[in-house]
Structure formats: C-alpha cells, structure tokens
Amino acid sequence: MSQDSYAPPDPLAPGDAPALGETAAKDLVHGICFKTGPPRTLGAELEWLVLDAERPGEILPPDRLTAAHDAARALPLHSRFTIEPGGQLELSSAPASSLSGCVDGLQADLTAVRAALRSRGLVLRGTGRDPRRPLRRLLYSPRYDAMETYFDRTGPAGRAMMRSSASVQVCVDAGYEEPGPLGYGRRWRMAHLLGAVFVAAFANSPAHEGPYAGWRCSRQGIWHDLDARRSLAPPLDAEPRAGWTRHALDTEVMCVRSEGDGPWPVPRGMTFRDWLRAGRATGGRARRGLRAPTAEDLEYHLTTLFPPVRPRGHLEFRMIDAQPGDDGWLVPVAVVHALFDDPEAAESAYRAAKALADAHGPRPSPRNPLWESAARHGLADPELRAAAAVCFRAAAQALPRLGASRHVQDVVGAFTERFPLRGRCPADDGYLQLTGTGARS
DSSP: OOOOSSOOOOOOOTTSSOBOOHHHHHHHHHHHHBOOSSOOOEEEEEEEEEEESSOTTSOOOHHHHHHHHHHHHTSOOSSEEEEOTTSOEEEEOOOBSSHHHHHHHHHHHHHHHHHHHHTTTEEEEOOSBOOOSSOOOOOOOHHHHHHHHHHHTTOTHHHHHHHHBOBEEEEEEOOBSSSSTTBHHHHHHHHHHHHHHHHHHTOOBOOSSSTTTTOSBHHHHHHHHSOTTTTSOOOTTSOHHHHHHHHHHTSBOOOOOOSSSSOOOOOSSOBHHHHHHHHHHTTTOOBTTBOOOBHHHHHHHHHTOOOSEEESBEEEEOOOBOOSTTTTTHHHHHHHHHHHHSHHHHHHHHHHHHHHHHHHOSOOTTSSHHHHHHHHHGGGSHHHHHHHHHHHHHHHHHTTTTTOOHHHHHHHHHHHHHTGGGTOOGGGGTTTOTTTTSOOO
16 A cells, blocks of 8 residues: 555656556556455555744745755655645655554654654644745656646636645545445445545634635635546445546646656647557557556556546545644544444444535535535534534544553544534634634644
8 A cells, every 4th residue: 555645657768668548557456456355454645734843834945944844755655755836745654564563653753753843943734725925835846837838728717726735645545345344346336435534523724715715625726727627536336446547547637747847748639548549549649749558557547537436446535634733644544544444433434424425416526505504514414414423423433442542532522522523624723824823723
C-alpha cells in the first residue's frame, strides 16, 4: 500500500516502452486499482501548513520555508517526507498491520519534525485551507507547471488546491473479493456514501470571504469547482472495477510526460482512450506531436485523478480536512479504520450510509447536494449529524477490539463528545483564525 499522492513514474523517452493497446490498458487498470483480500493494512498521509510561531498570519519567505523543509528531510524518519506545491509539508506512513503501528510511527516522526521546526521559530498547523494571501507556489517542475496550466483552464480552484489545501488521507485495503461486510464492492460503495459524513464531521477550513464565504469546509468547495470529471467519483451502480476503468480512460489527459527539463505538453480535450486509439491508428507513431501512450503513461494518468475515494490497490480517502491540534489527525485515521476494518462497526456504518442513499440517491461527490450541505453547514445538517453519531459511536466501540491504545480511544472519545454528538465540527471552533483571534482547545 502506497500513500503518496504524487508519485508518478519517471518520464520516459519515446520508444523506451512499448505502445499500449486499449484491452491491455483496461487490464492494467483492473490490476492496479483493486487488489482484493483480507483487510490487513492501514496507512495515512498527513499534510501540514508551516507557520511562523510568533506571526502565524504572515507568509514565510521561500528561503526560510525551504530551509525548514531541508531540516525536516534530514531527519531519520520512518515516514515518507514530501512537499506539496505551496510548501505544505506531508508525512506518509508505511503500510502498517495495525492501528498502533500506523499511529506510533507517525507520532514519532511528527515529534522529531516539530522539534526541528521549533528550533527555527516555526510550527505545524493542521487546517484544511491556508487563508493567507497571496497564494504562492514554492515548487516548480514540469509536472506542476503542466498541472497548473491544465487547471487554469477552468478557473482559480486548481491553484488554490495546489497551493493552499491540506488534508488527512486515510488508506485501507480494498477488502475481500467475495460479498459481505468487508467485501470490496460494499466497501467501495460505502466509502462514497459516507464521504459526506466525513466532510461534515472533519470540516476544518471555514471561509470568511470569497466564493466560499460561510462554508465550514471551503476545501471541499475548491474540489467542487475543479475539472468535474477529474474530481468526480464514477457511478456507483457499476461494478467497481469496470466503472472505475471506464471513468479513468474517459477522463482527459492532464499532460504528456517527456524527457528533459522542458515543458510537458498539455493537450486539450483528449481522453486517455482517445490517446490509445490515436496510437493504435498510427501504429504507435507520434501524432499531433504526441507519442503513443505506454503502460507507464497510464499509471501516471491514474495519479492525476482526484476523486474523493481513489482506488490504488487500496482505497484512499481524500475528503478529510487536515485537523487541529497535535493529536487531531488521530481521529479520522482511527475512525475510518474502525468503520471499514471491524465487521460490527462496518455493519453499523453501512446502515447509516444506506439511509443517506435512500434519502438522497447514490450520486457521489462532489455534486451530490448532500456533499455541498456537508461542506457548507458541517454537522448542523440534521441528517449528517444523525449519521455521524451512529458512525462515531460504532467506531468508539470498535477501537478496543482493534487494539487501539487508551490514548487513541480517549482522543476519539473527546472529539466525539465535543463535535459529532453536539452537531458541530472543528470549523465551528474557529480553528482557522491564524491571527490568534479564534477559539482555542
């Protein structure tokens, strides 16, 4: 299980790999995206803003931010350390066979990173969206240049996503091939139906101005306004492998990798299926300046799709805002693990998800009205509050069975009492007031 959101294959020169046919492409997506079996492993990716400890509302100079990254990168970490385009710091755990294995490694690494930053007058802050302006991009590479060019065609949401957003991404195994509470088909469907509950319960990116003014989760608003197909989940009435494969091949190619440091082409209106068929029509020769696609190109294309739940062999939950406090990130990791890997909790969560589907239909994010309500109102939405109460109680009961430490149980319990059971979310506490005027825990 790999938790890295941005881990594309290395660029290949034309001719370095054989051209890919449409049938082989479908088989490749099938093989990559749903690796079934007993749910055994768990992983998480934590994204953080890096702020000045005394003046958190100020934008850090690039050289100071880069020096902080270099200091963290030099540490002997267990987790994969990477940087997002806007300078957000991220730690991605190795696949763990237990909740404690996942949590302990991340906690140790966070302790080390925080100490290294503290010596430089810096802190990590967990919020879903950086409100500081102007938005700046710290990283420049052919990939990120092409991504920004592509997203600029549909408005400013792409730059906001790249430069200012932060999340907690949780990864669980796809599940059994066979039907049942832990079967991959039911887990896939339930993940999408419960996604709005997770958006609402963990909303932590309130906006006070701009197009998302008044939203508890403005980060979800950004995803709503991105290229619709790229950030949309496939129809849930299709068999998961077939539905995802069709969705992936019929989504536009973001860019075409090329060797060297020059810009990557950003074609307009060409789906991956179009590219495959063009390559077949020309016998693998270049057409319109583009070479025929390879298997590595398809693997890369899959990393440029950003649905709320992304199948990467495992299931990657992408709809959760970065959480406040030193231990806030523990809650979504523990809750998702409990609801998807404990059979009793999974059954309770499935009933809650089914009730939402019966009331609002099975359309997934981000264009289901329930998802917009989750982003705007958090758990003030009564249906989402009721579903969250069921899910968080079920998760709390499951954590001892899953071997969670007393500390994790206490953190989840305190969050549950403070937020879901009261119809509230972290955004309601004003955690995003980086100037220090918001409520404190």
